[in-house]
Structure formats: C-alpha cells, structure tokens
Amino acid sequence: MKTAYLILENGAVFEGKSFGHEGETTGEVVFATGMTGYLETLTDPSYYGQIILQTFPLIGNYGVIPSDFESAAISAKAYIVKHPCQEPSNFRSEGTLDAFLRERGIVGLYGIDTRALTRIIRDNGVMNGKITLSKPTEADREETETYRVQNAVAAVSSKSAVRISEGRRRIALTDFGAKGGIADELISRDCEVWTFPYSATAEQIMQIKPDGIMLSNGPGDPAALENQPLVETIRELQKSGAPIFGICLGHQLLAMANGYKTEKLKFGHRGANQPVKDLSAGRIYITSQNHGYTVIAKDSAFVNVNDRSCEGLDYGNSFSVQFHPEARGGPLDTNFLFDKFIERIAHYAVK
Amino acid sequence: MPLNKNIKKVMVIGSGPIVIGQAAEFDYAGTQACRVLSEDGIEIVLVNSNPATIMTDSNIADKIYIEPLTLTTIKRIIEKERPDSILSGLGGQTGLTLCMRLAKEGFLEKMGVRLLGSSPETIDKAEDRQLFKETMQSIHQPCIPSVIAGDVETAVNFMKEIGDSVIVRPAFTLGGSGGGIAHNEEELREIAANGLALSPITQILVEKSIEGWKEIEFEVMRDKADNAIIVCSMENFDPVGVHTGDSIVIAPCVTLADKEYQMLRTASLNIIRSLGVEGGCNVQLALNPHSFEYAVIEVNPRVSRSSALASKATGYPIAKAATKIAIGYTLDEIPNAITGTTFAAFEPALDYVAVKLPKWPFDKFVYAHKNLGTQMKATGEVMAIADCFEDALLKAVRGAEIGLNTLNLPHLSAKTDAEICEMLYPVTDERLFALYEAIKRGVSIDELHRITKVDRWFLYGLKNIKDNEQLSAVRCPLFKMVDTCAAEFEAKTPYFYSVTNGTEDEALPFIEKSRKPRIVVLGSGPIRIGQGIEFDYACVHCAWTLKSMGYEVIVINNNPETVSTDFDTADRLYFEPLYIDDVMNIIEIEKPVGVIVAFGGGTAIKLTKKLHENGVKIIGTTADSIDICEDRERFDHLLEQLGIKRPKGFGIFTEEEALSVAKKLGYPVLMRPSYVLGGQNMIIAFSPEDIHEYMEIILRRKQENPVLIDKYLEGTEIEVDAIHDGKDVLIPGIMEHIERTGVHSGDSIAVYPTVNVDETAVKKLFELTEKICKALDVRGLINIQYVLYENEIYVIEVNPRASRTVPYISKVTGIPMCELATKTSMGETLESLGYKSGIADIPPYHAVKVPVFSFEKLAGLDTHLGPEMKSTGEVLGIGKSLEESLYKGLVAAGYKIHKSGGALITVRDSDKAEITDVAEKFVKYGFSLYATKGTAKFLLQKGFDVHTVEKISDSQDNNTSTLLESGKISYIVSTSEKGRDPAFDDVKIRRKACALGIPCLTSVDTANALADSLLSGYNEENTELIDINTIHEKPVKL
Secondary structure: OOEEEEEEOOOOEEEEEEEEEOOOEEEEEEEEOOOOOHHHHHOOHHHOOEEEEEOOOEEOOOOOOHHHOOOOOOOOOEEEEOEEOOOOOOOOOOOOHHHHHHHHOOEEEEOOOHHHHHHHHHHHOOEEEEEEOOOOOHHHHHHHHHOOOOOHHHHHOOOOOEEOOOOOEEEEEEEOOOOHHHHHHHHOOOEEEEEEEOOOOHHHHHOOOOOEEEEOOOOOOOOOHHHHHHHHHHHHHHHOOOOEEEEOHHHHHHHHHOOOEEEEEEEEEEEEEEEEEEOOOOEEEEEEEEEEEEEEOOOOOEEEOOOOOEEEEEOOOOEEEOOEOOOOOOOOOOOHHHHHHHHHHHHHHHO | OOOOOOOOEEEEEOOOOOEOOEOOHHHHHHHHHHHHHHHOOOEEEEEOOOOOOOOOOOOOOOEEEOOOOOHHHHHHHHHHHOOOEEEOOOOHHHHHHHHHHHHHOOHHHHHOOEEEOOOHHHHHHHHOHHHHHHHHHHOOOOEOOEEEEOOHHHHHHHHHHHOOOEEEEEOOOHHHOOOEEEOOHHHHHHHHHHHHHHOOOOOEEEEEOOOOOEEEEEEEEEOOOOOEEEEEEEEEOOOOOOOHHHOOEEEOOOOOOHHHHHHHHHHHHHHHHHHOOOEEEEEEEEEOOOOOOEEEEEEEOOOOHHHHHHHHHHOOOHHHHHHHHHOOOOHHHOEOOOOOOOEOOOOOEOOOEEEEEEEOHHHOOOOOOOEOOOOOOOOEEEEEEEOOHHHHHHHHHHHOOOOOOOOOOHHHOOOOHHHHHHOOOOOEOOHHHHHHHHHHOOOOHHHHHHHHOOOHHHHHHHHHHHHHHOOOOOOOOEEEEOOOEOOOOOOOOOEEEEEOOOOOOOHHHHHHHOOOOEEEEEOOOOOEOOEOHHHHHHHHHHHHHHHHOOOEEEEEEOOOOOOOOOOOOOOEEEEOOOOHHHHHHHHHHHOOOEEEOOOOHHHHHOOHHHHHHOOOOEOOOOHHHHHHHHOHHHHHHHHHHHOOOOOOEEEEOOHHHHHHHHHHHOOOEEEEEOOOOOOOOOEEEOOHHHHHHHHHHHOOOOOOOOEEEEEOOOOEEEEEEEEEOOOOEEEEEEEEEEEEOOOOHHHOOEEEOOOOOOHHHHHHHHHHHHHHHHHHOOOEEEEEEEEEEOOEEEEEEEEOOOOOOHHHHHHHHOOOHHHHHHHHHOOOOOOOOOOOOEEOOOOOOEEEEEEEOOHHHOOOOOOOOOOOOOOOEEEEEEEOOHHHHHHHHHHHOOOOOOOOOEEEEEOOHHHHHHHHHHHHHHHHOOOEEEEEHHHHHHHHHOOOOEEEEEOOOOOOOOEHHHHHHOOOEEEEEEOOOOOOOOOOHHHHHHHHHHHHOOOEEOOHHHHHHHHHHHHOOOOOOOOOOOEHHHOOOOOOOO
8 A cells, every 4th residue: 555644734744554546636524424334425515525533443244235324425535544444354344444535435544543634623713735656745734724615505406306205294404515315314204295495495395285295414514605595495495484403504594594693613523433412301412413503692592512512403393403403324323304394394394 | 411410329239249241340330320329329238149240359349248149138237227219220230130029029019128220120121031022022123933832843843934944942941951953854853752751841932043143232322212222233143043252242332334323223223122122132132134024032131241342332421421311310411521521311422343262261261062053152352442352352352361462273274174163163162273174174154154144344353463474564653532423523531442543643642741740450361260350459559559658650451341441540551452462552651650460360471581581670560570470499499498398399280290299299199380370271180191281282272381299288268468568567357278188279168267276386387477478578569378287287389469358358358458559569568558467457347258250150160179270269258256247158159058968978088088977967967978879888887867879970860969859958068089071980970069059169178167167057138237337447457
C-alpha cells in the first residue's frame, strides 16, 4: 500500500497508507464514534463533502453488505480508519471495504493515529483537511482553507418526484439527502411514500394531497443561503395543516421556518451513543446522530443529556428531532417516533 | 428522581471466599457500592466472611461483620443492627441468594427492611428456568427449545419436532457426565438411554444444539424510570459450548454487522425491561452465524464477573451506577466520573478493543480434567487493551504469567499434525496455542473454522500474528487513554494502555504536569491458586498510603476484577501486562523515583531482578536481599552465618541429582521449584518413584532455576509477618497452623493467637525474626514460616514482601500493616509512627483463617491436601475463644455442622495411631463410625464399635461409594500416602464425597479441629456477632 498523508487546516500532518481509491481529495474532517454501522455511515448522504474519520479502530470486519446501505452512493469525500479489515467475516458479506471504496472511487487513508486526529478536532473544532499521496505542502494546506461544502442538498437530493410504495397513508417525503431508513420505516407502517426533490415547491407537494409530510435529513449548513427557498417551502407546507415530521436537517429547516436560529457545534454529534432526554416524559433514549449544526431553542421537547443542546421540537401537530429515529446504524430506541407520526396523521385525518 | 431520603442505614452483603466463578470482582463491586453509599451519608453495615477484601476495611463501612454468610447469621445481624434497607445485587450469587431467601421468608418485611435494587419477583423471573422461559415467551424472545424427558421416545419426538441436532444433559450427574450431542435419531437413542440410566432420577434435559453459535453478552443498566442503556457488548472467541468464564472474550463485539448488533441490543433491553431489573444486569445470547436467528441463553440480574470486565474495558463504573440506581437516582442524574462533564445515561464508545484471557489452575493440577465446557474452571483472568485484536491478545498472553510471550507453546512443536488437530476439539486451555500451531503448519482458516467453529475473523487475527512474527521491529509504544467516549469529551481520570503505533502520547502531558515524586506500584496480576485477592488488598493499601504521603502513584496491573485497577485508586493506572518489557516501557516514560514490588505477590517479586538490572530503584527491601531469599545457596549461606536452622536441602536440575540427594537426606523429602507461589508444583516424595513422577512433570517446562529438595520435618508450622524499618522490628501477630507441616500454609487452618507455642518459643521467634530482618536489611514487610520440630525452631521459608496473611492479621489486630510497611519502606521509622520493637499485644479475640476450595468445579483433582496449595480462598472466624472462632470459621467455609450421622474413616498407616482421638470425639458426639478394612481393624482393636466397609474395587454393592450415596455419612476422614492419580481408590472416594457435598478431611489435624468444634456446643444462634470496627481502639499502638 502506498504512503498517503492528511494535512489539516492548522498544518498538522498525519502519515498513513492509502486504501480504496488511490487519489487526493479535500473535505471537512469529521469524526464518527459508532462501533458498528460503518456501511450505513459511508452511504449516508449527510456526509456529503466530508472526510469521515472512524474512532473505532477496527473497521470493515463484516465486509460489505449492500442491503445495509442507506443510499446507493457514497457522498463523503474520503474515509479514514485505523485498521481496515482485509479478511471480513459475515454470512452476508460480499467483499472487502477496500474493494468497495476502490470501486466507488472513494479515497481511503489508514494506519494513522486516529485518536490523535480526533482529539485535534475535538479541541479545535471541525476543520478541513486534504489527503495527499506525496508529502503535503503549504499549498495543500492553503487549499484546505478555501474549501467549503456548498450546494450540498442539491448534490445529494433526488432529481424527480417518485412514488415508491403503496399504502394506507400518503406521505410526501422531501429528500434533502434522505437515508433509505426513513422511507423504509414509513413503508413498514403501511404508507404510500412519495419522494420529492429538494427543489419541489409546496404546490407540487400538496398536489398529491399528503396525509403527512416527512422532512428528511441532509448535509450541510442549514442556514446556508441556498437553503432559504427550502425554508420558504416548509412554511407554505405548514399552512396545509398536514402533520410534518422533520429529522436532522429536516428538523433544522422546520425550526427555521418557525423562527428559530441555528448555530454550528464545535465538532458535532456523530455516533450511535448520544443520550437524549424527552423532557415531557422524563425518559432517556440512546440515539444515532450525525449533525454539525444545532437549533437554538429554549422550549425543546428533547435535549442532549451531555451538552443540553436542542434535540427536538414539538409544534402541536408537527414535530421534529435532531437525531435519527430510523437508526441505521445505531440504536432503535426512538423508532416509536414514526408511530407517533402516524398517530398524528390519524388524528389530523379525523379532524 | 434523586436519593430516596428514607434510606439511612443499608446492609451490604459481600460474596464471601474466592471460589471458581466468584472471585475478586465482588470486592471491587462491593467497595464501589460502599463508597457510593458513604458519599450520600448512608450508614453501612457490611457482612462478608472474607477478610482479604478492601470492603471489610474499617474505612469502607461503619459496621463490619466478618461472619459466616448464612441465613441465620445474617438474620441475627439484621436484628442487631436494624438496617432500613439491604442491597442485593452487588454480592455475587451468594449475596443475591441470601437476600432472596430473606425476602421470601417474609423476614425483611417483618423487620421493615426494604430490598434495594431488583425485586424478588424480578430475580425469580430471571433465575427460575421455567419462569424465565415463560417471561421470554411473553415478549417473544426466543429461548433454546428444550424438553425434559423421562424416556427415550420423548427425546426422539422432540428431535423430530425441531428437526435439528440436540444436546442431552442427564439430570443430577456431576459435570454433565453422561450427556452428549446427537445429530440423528440413532445417536440420540443411544445417548438418551445412557443418560437416563446415569441420572439418579432417570431424567434428561434434551435441548436444541446451538453449539458453534456465536456467544454474545450485553451489560445492561436500567433505572426505575425505565431508562436502559448498554454499557458494553462482548463477543466470545470460543463459540457456544465453553462457559463464558472460560472463554477468551473481546469487547466490544467485532463480527456483528449493525443490523445484528442492534437486533441483539434491542432484545437485551426488552429482556431487562420485561424482567424489571433495576441496576446492572448481564444478558447472554447466542447468534446463529448463518442467519439472524438467535436465542437467549441466560440473564444474571445482578452485577457479575462480566460487569467487572465491562467496567474496566469501558471505564464505565457499573457497580457504582447500580448502587446509585438502587438508592433512587436515575441514569441522567449520575455524573460520569471519567469525563466529569457527561452522565451515566450514555453508552460508552470504545476506540480500542479489550481482550480477556482466563487463568486456569491446570499448571498446578496436572491431573484435573482440562476440558472446557459448561462448568467454569478458571480461577481468574487478565484483560489487555490495544487498538487491535492481535496486540491485545498477545498482551493478554504476556500478562497471564504462563511462561509465554508469544503464542508458541513449546511442547506443541513436537506433536504430530494429527495430535495438533485433536487438540482443537474438544476445547482445552491449550486450544488457542494449538490453533496457532496449526496455522503455522499451514492448516487453512476454513478447515480450522470447520473444526472449531471459531469465527474466521479471530482465526485471521491469529494468522496476522503469525505473519508478523518475523517482523520483530521494536516500536516504541505510546500510551492512550481509556475515556468511555472515544475522545469525544476530555477525560479527567488518567487510565492508560499502550499502542505500538501512533504519534501522540496521552500520558506524557500528565507526567509533565506532575509536580510530585512518582512511585510505581506493581500489582499482582490474575487471581490464581496461591495468589489471590489478598495481594490486591495490599497493593491498594500501598497506593493509598503513598498518595496520603504526597507521592504521585502509578499502578500497573492487568486484572479487571480488582480494586487496584479501579480508575481512582492510583493517580495513574496503566492497564498493562506485568511483563518486564511492558513494565519497563511505563517506567521509561514515567521516570519514577522507584518501584514497589513488595505488595504484588510473586508476580511483582519475580520482576525485581530484571528491574534492578535495568537500573530501576527498588523501594524497600533491596533487590539483592530479595534474591537471597529466592536463591537457595545464598539463603542457606545466610542462615548458616546467622546460626539459624533450616531443614537440610539442596538445589538440583536433573532426576539423577534428585535421587542421589534424596538418598542422602532420607525420605520423605519436600520438592519444589525455586520462585514458587502457593507451593506450585510442590510435593512430598516418599520414594524414588515419586521423584521420578515429579521430575517428569516439572521438566516439561524449561526450568531456569534449580528444583529444591528439602528434608521433610513433620512439626507445628508457625507463620510470622513482621515489619522492619532498619532498626525496629514489629510483629503484629504470630499464627499457628492447625495442620502440621506437609499441608501448604495456604491450605492450613491458621489460628491467632498461637496455642502450642510457649513463651520461650515466642521469644525465640522474635529473636530469629529480628536477626533475619537485620541480616536482609528488610524495609517494610517480611513473612517467615517456621516449623517447631522436637523443640527446635527451623526456618522453612522467608518472603521479604506482603503475604497472604497480611489482611487477616491487620484486621484482627487493628495494626495497619500495609500502611506501616509502605511508610517504613519510604524511610519513616516505626517509632515515628507510634510503634516500638516487639510483638504487639494480643486483642481479647481469637481469629481463625479457614481455607476454602473449589473442588467440585475441578473434576479429576484429588482433594487430599499436601504441600501444593489447592485452596482458592479463605474465610475468617472471630470469637472470644478458640473454639468459637474455629466454629465460625468452619461454618463460614461451608462445612455443614451435623448433629447426628456417621463418620467414615479411612487413613494411611502412619495416621492410625492418632485417629483414635478423632474417633473418640465422633463417638462422644453420637456419631456411628464406618471405616475401611485396615482402619476398621485398628479401631476395633482399640475397642471402637465400627462398621467395616469394602473398597470400591472389592465389592459392587457394599463399598465406600455406595455407603456415601446412602446418605449415612456426614463426614469423611481420608488420608493416603499416594494421591493425585484419579485412578486410585482413595482419590475416587474423595471425589465422590466432593460430588455429594460431604465434608472430607484429609489431615488428622483438621479432623480433630472439626470434631472439637462439633463438641464445643457452639451453634449459629449462640456465637457472638462481632463488629470488627469495635474490637480494638484505633489506632492500636504499643
């Protein structure tokens, strides 16, 4: 394996080995702490433009299992692990991580001190980095400074409206880079799911007369200028009265449509062990999370137990959460929120 | 919900003596529990029969009862102390069972005591097989399908129904003998018929075979608000079929895809919710490696061995959180002490793996069956942390103290391929090494997987180790931190492990910040026979003392069950092997002013020489003095110079030398290797044949040091622990062994104060001890074993370090021996600490240490006591008289005190003259006597009324074995010249007694003590309950 490097915006350099696609790339370096679920992470569109760093050192143990993918593509720019497994073992495995990344053209870096890198990001906040095949230069570092994740939603959203299932309740799922798990949860609850591209207008969405509207997760800064039209669309959708359920970016955009502001977290929440508290029930759930921004709110329905940040809002018939109730990967503790969504839809239908 | 304010006084029950399956982990758990209760201002009444524990230290609980863990005693203590609550989930199975019985009898309710933690209903649902199955069915959790069959047809029908292989387990046969796996009807008919015949109640359990499935464990926490989290997942290297306590375990799970993992995680949470567990709980599951099919194996509704492992593997203090939950807190109210900023309501994220390797006693017990199955046999374990499985496994092997620093087990290289293959299945303690040897010989991973069902992932790990064996490039290790959160949050508590690749050392900033002198305290490694929890007790006290003296303390240890590896015992903890290279790596970075080896048992002492050679300062007694005690020639020379007698002896390397020396000394002789612990591989040889057998076994492993042969003197054994500061010698107490020399000191009943040692002898003992202390220039503790033989005092052994008896004597005398030893080894004087030279005053109590064995877990092992230590733990009996303390000690050790019945006596010729005393006492107590021919003849001659019994080999239906089964026998006295080999008749009888739970005494002295105790008139109702915090004014000073 070829020697490869990572240079960070702050000038720190890590020397490791290349795996997957042999090449150079720049992205925002973020760390994910999940000990399982690397396939779900890799195929999660919310990682668009980012270089994913896995804190768990043994990645690829159970190989590549296409049925566990959250989307068809890998939206991340690169993948950093300590020890990629060359001899995976699982009855469903169809190959190695290395081959998978190579096939998808995704740059991989391994054999670096992943914990040291994690600590840099934890202490300094998220920063950009570039993976190079030769010793990084000042020019490489400068390049990281100018890198921005832009038009992220547009890049990962589907291009046209499609009905993907038949069922009792009709759900409009706006795809900002939706994980497959969200649609699957709705389908398993007897829903007729229509996915809409991010650019769909409220009018287009309301044309199908949805019983409920699902706002998906997605990448990037929710407050980015290019997201303004989405906030407007959501405002329009709210007027219909149909229950809305927002997840992750969907949660943030819904909050913005209701006058909340967002801010960037120092290094985000990415992992499968984030505790959130349901303030009305007093219960704690362990959730799967992947976000770098948070809603500023004083009336949260859910808060993060560790840093008290907003994890969910309730608007009456609409509600939203920052975490991922569809899990994949991660704990299924909050899966019941989809039932809650269906209940709200039923309640709305009666009215 | 915060603390329940109605809780003001809580009883905590410990787990009693160390036995296989219940080791140091409950001292760790119980100590954590007590600290939590103290923090909340709750008064603690502690009960534990095991004195070698931190939890029974005066500063841990308000009231401390070192009393037998029996229902009657606990009830009496409750009546006396009137606690308002009792904590059930932290004292192992022993504590849990006692609490359950108290609850079920209505005693707790009657006394107004609330049971903290899980309710009796919950515990029943988890522990009662049928209730558990029903509960699991009600929440659609799959159990392993099974049927109880009284005939072959039921078994066959069951097999047809499930359409799969089945395991047959006969009811009430020990060690599952007579069972087996049936793959088809024909096999089943044979195995079932055989099993039914062997079962005394003609009953078999027929269970679907899930052999080869992955065995997965989850440590779960739940609070009363129904918040539930997973602390840690664990995966067994050995698939279902090997007890998890005997399996190599990795944390977290490594071969499960997220979908499988979440399925089992959700199942575990659903299970603990349906049971209603409040606190910590362990869920064991089996997963079919070829599908999503799984089955629930069992649930432990309490803190367990796995909890200790999970705590140390993640940094999450399970026992602490479980206690907090028990007294009313919810998970989000409990701070995470490691980060200081987050809470217990989260799931730890690891950025490393932890590997556990069991420590088995087979190196000592060469005749014990080494097969691993459903009965746990390991006495302890080591854990190792690294950033990959390969490194962690190698660390674990280095730390296990099995003479290996690689996976190459020397004696395997001489085996044929076929022999290696045979070692792969059934599983033994050597399978790991056989797998490695097979890989080296080119056997394919697929083939090895087919034979062993060990997941290919692990097998490839072994292959990676092989592939890298040649690349022995020395890489300077770096230290990384265990922080519960994969570096997501900053950690406050420095708990480190080494990695061989990386760029950042996380220990360095802590060391650079340090302004105090640093001292390294070496721990005692895994619990094994001969080196138990008492050495961890000593290390912890040493660390605490050094901290109080203003030093920065660094502990190195690798035993996850211990208090010493709790994250806040030392200033910095390195969870690393106590192997010279690993220890040196830490010393190089820490640059301590010195290393303390005197408290970590033989594990630490063994490293002294090499540390010294590496220029490391050994604090306390010098490396040279330690060497004198271990080196036969130097030791002999010293005693000669001092004019102190010792049994004549020599050091030899070959069988020929041994035979000639033995001839010179005259049989019997005592044989042992140098640097022994617990009399490992120690025997009394009565003949050249014994020497031959011994040398053959001992030379299987390379001996760097000579084998020692001594003249064997049968006398009274006396044990002295002393503290020397360079000027004064303090002897806190002198102990006498009930059994004469020949029974290892660790297996002897030790009494304090002495009974048969007169004033002159006491004076002489002090003089000798003082002489030795001065000659060796001991600083700190020394342990000397003497033998009183024909009015002469001989020295048998000198250990310039903390001994097994230190916690026992510390507690009984109130003299903080470890503290004094630590301070004197740092240069303080006894005088400045308020002590003078001499033997300390004797408190108005007698204390008896009684050994406890785990014989029922070790099939094939002769229970006859000898110079090789066999006990796994000990209990203490304290009373106003020797009889009372002995009675309590025996009861605490599990001896059933029968009021009537029979005693079977079968003794070797040399014991016959003395057995009449014992026989007389049994008769006086109203027992019938039974004896084998030779003994019976002798007793008849002496006028006893004796039933003569045939040997097993002489009669089919009227022999010793059938007599034992008849239930007429309450006690057995069995001694024989020749033991060990399971084929001998005497060994069979002793094994049978063990299987039936009949106390078997293998020394006339022990039998005498028991008989005295029976006659003493003590019973569980009339002994005095003693709070040891009140028996001496603190501090006791001369």
